[in-house]
Amino acid sequence: MWAVASSRQEAAEDRLRTTARALALAVDRDFGGIVGALSAFATSPALGQDPLHPRDPVALHAQAMRIGQQYAATVAVLAPDGEQVLSSLRPLGIPMARATSSAAVQKALASGQPAVGDLVIGSLSGRPVVSVALPLMDEAGRVAGVTVAAISARRIRDLLVRQTLPQGAFTAATDSRAVLVARSDAEHDRLIGQRAPSENVRQFIGREGGFYRGVSLDGREHVFGFAAVPAAEGWTIFVGEPAAHFDAAWRGPLLVLLGSSAVALLLGGLAATLAARRILRPVQHLSHHAQALATAGAKVMAANIPPASVAELEVLRLGFAEAEAAVGASAGALRCLNEELETRVRQEVAAREEAQGQLAHAQRMEALGQLAGGIAHDFNNVIQAVGGGAKLIEGSADNPARVRRIAAMVREASGRGAAVTRRLLAFSRRADLRAEPLDGQDLLVGMQEVLSHTLGGGIRVEVEVEAGLPPPLADRGQLETVLVNLAANARDALEGQGTITLSATAALVAGENVGVPPQLRPGAYVCLSVRDAGVGMSPEVLARATEPFFTTKPKGKGTGLGLAMARGFAEQSGGALAVESEVGSGTSVSLWLPVADEEPQATGHQAADGATDASHRHGRLLLVDDETVVRDITAEGLRAAGFTVRAVDGAGEALAALEAGDEVDLLVSDLSMPEVDGLTLIQEAQRRRPGLPAILLTGYATDAAELAMGGALSGTFSLLRKPIDARALSDRVAVLLEARQADRKVRNVVPE
Structure with a gap:
């Protein structure tokens, strides 16, 4: 009953978290669209090389007006000191006051990257607005100013209102100061600009997502699912549901189960009492039978034992008489049991092999999921580069040099997209091991490119390959899957900040070598290692690290299959896995793979x-x-x-x-x-x-x-x-x- 209630509660919590993540991505996409529009504005030929002195102010002002109408925003160009060069709210030639530097402008000037600010009251409109700022670069690559789009808080609210919610529920958005920016219900105008209660802020500040229970700004108890907006640092999206409605979703089934269990217990008790009375009398007869068997012999008992009213006990009574004959037949029964046991063993072995295949596929899919974020990031970059480049080429027909330069950048971006596709295909295969000679340098450099976009911005991936490294013999797709999982474990050990080193060295195993897995046969091997300087493992954890389903990660954060699958892959490839770790000094996981007899086949278009x-x-x-x-x-x-x-x-x-x-x-x-x-x-x-x-x-x-x-x-x-x-x-x-x-x-x- 508790398991059912817990699963219902977890499902309700997950529903709130999932809705919050979906809304966070919708807000993130909206900010991304605004940043894209500002990027096109920042690269407009009308802006020229000096952002503070536009080449064609009239065309630039018209473009700012179009962007402002599209996103219901005020678009402006500001100098670093706050001087307004251009504004979509003011005609050209009219002097404008110096603008107050918002958080978004300060972030963009300091970082040289797009930034989303906090909720402020617009100096011209007098309404709550949010600023999105993009730095403008001069010819030397320095930040010369910013272009800013001030969007109304009503736009954020319109995004939240589109989400269908249960009765009484609402969605909300807060900025990096935990100030309410928008709310989907009628309380929006009354509560906007107020800071969330401090006890609630402690629950969500600095977290990517989660769930908590608290009192909202309107003074009512709610349960909240929340998720961070990726493009807006410190922004959080909430989905709140009244606590009474939320609790009813799991308490109802619990009460039904409690009532039905009580009825079942009562009926079971009555049935057990009747059955006990029916069984007790024949059992007493069997007890007398046993005593007489010990004193008067079986012949006396055979005449004195009454038949049992329970069929099972009657069989037991007759069994006493047949016991001697049964002993003689026991040898044949044992043979049949042995044959049945052998059949069951074969079935269990076949089932285990099938389960191992399914686990291998599950591990590959887990690795593919870890790549999804990085692949989406890469493809968005490719689409941005190709689309933006094509638009720039359209407007540069009279400048062949610029067209050639932009076309080269577009071609380079499409090549990056093709490389991502090829690596995705390698990870999506599902087949037995297909060993082939591999180029260790090419393999690790390719993994460096994939992992750099997959593990997060705080992780740096380095590659160390020994000169003249012989080619290892392994299945490339399976090996890349293993390396991705090992790198993901290293990232978790580093808590998202630090360096992961991928290295490859040649080794010759002859007899007993120090630091070599004992199960390796003599021969030539290539040792591929993944090293980190993370928290490390204690001797007790290290001893069980490669056991299937053993993990020290929190529930839902790991399957416990990573090192187990890596060890199975290494041994199936004719090699071995070695793990070295010490608490506070990091971990090194090494894959020992045999050296191939042939050189790896060249890639590219050499055939042509x-x-x-x-x-x-x-x-x-x-x-x-x-x-x-x-x-x-x-x-x-x-x-x-x-x-x-x-x-x-x-x-x-x-x-x-x-x-x-x-x-x-x-x-x-x-x-x-x-x-x-x-x-x-x-x-x-x-x-x-x-x-x-x-x-x-x-x-x-x-x-x-x-x-x-x-x-x-x-x-x-x-x-x-x-x-x-x-x-x-x-x-x-x-x-x-x-x-x-x-x-x-x-x-x-x-x-x-």
Whole structure:
């Protein structure tokens, strides 16, 4: 009953925390949109190189007015001393008073980063407002001023009001001083600007999220779920529900269970009394039977024992007479029991192997979840860079140098997005170990890039790789999963602040070596280590650290599977795991992996190095892709490489062109398209034109495309992963066309 009541209460608490997190993200996205608008404003050509002396004040003032209308805000440009250079509330040329420096402006000037301030009363509007400030840089990269958007507190309230809540519940937002900025109910206008009660502030100040019970500003007892707003330092979003409604959600089921349990106990007691009376008499008879068996013998007892009224006791009475015969048959029963036991052992072993596979998959998913925040951060940066760069290129058509520079930055950002995708695919695989030779330097540098965005801003990741390191033999995806989990443990030990070192050294094991796991066989190994200077482990904890489900973390913060799975991976790979730790001195976890007999295969596009020079390329290509932007950009890249390209948006138009007799030297098709996919299109095209070379482009995150290839296609064929740049695609096209020409020459040779 207590477990049921606790689960109901925990579910209700989790509902409040989840709602608060969702609202915090909504407010965070709104602030992010304002920062994005200010960023576009700060990079406007009308601003020029000197923010305090705009190049085109009229155009800049018009842009500030548009941003102000979009976000119901006042947009201004301020000098460091508070002088107003421009304001959307004042026409150009009208002198403006020096503005009071808000917390957001001070943060932006000091840090050089966007900042969200606290609730203040606007000097011009006289209404409660919140300032979002973005620093403006001069040519030397110094902060020359700030652009500020003062948004009304009503905008925050409108975001909170959209959330559907139970009767009597409300949502609220406080700034870094714990002052109420907005509240979703009718108390907003009366309570705005008041500081939260001090006993409540102690519950949520400085925390990312949680749950507590307290008295709200309106004097009523509520339960609160809260979450911090990521983009606004010190801001907190609350979801409050009346304590009476909250308690009713779990007390009702508890009372029902108590009542039903009392009834069941009463009925059970009555039934037990009746059953006891029915059983007691035959038991007394059996007691007399035992005494007579000891004195007068079984023959006397057989005539004197009355039948038992309980079937089980009657069986027991007859069993006395059959005991001797049963002893003779016991040997056969033991054999049957042994066979049954062996069957159960086999079933348990199979179940354990299946459970281990599920645990391995669960561990991979846990590692993927830890990467989610960092991956989202990376993709947001890529989207910001590409979108902002494209807009800047649109406005810089008369400046080729600037266009080339911005285009290079956009290309670099898209490359970062492709790298994140490749690493995400490696973590999402679910398969048995596929060992391959690995480049230790490349592996750890790649992990450094991923972990730097995953573990938090307070963690620095360093890499130390021994010169001339031989390649280790392991499954890359599984190894990266293990390294992510070990790094996450190190971050927790450092409490989010410190340095984690990833190192790789070569070692030769021969006999008994000091500091080498005893289970390692003699041979050459690569030792990959994850070190931290955190709290460390006591000898008692260290002795159990690799046991499955053993963890010292609070409930819900860890599964206890990280080191256990790391040890299983190392041993399955032919190596071992070693853990060294001391309280106050940190922890070092080492993975010993065997050295591969072969060198790791080179990456990149080396296969296309021998492709024809772009100036000599020619050929007629048929490009099929249902995405207009992707199709047009791909076609332009191929045309720039010297090819003649006809681009169509679907398989129907492509097959119609082939039926009409259009000259096509090579087919390039996307895999995922409506109605007819790229794989089917290539099959139909090669059926109509045998030997037609084809390239299939896919951005799928699974191996479905490769699995579908087996026996499905004929002729020259190549599979490429998206994203791929125009040069690499052009090189692959040139290689396939050259191969086709060479094949035609061989078949056209007439034997003498």
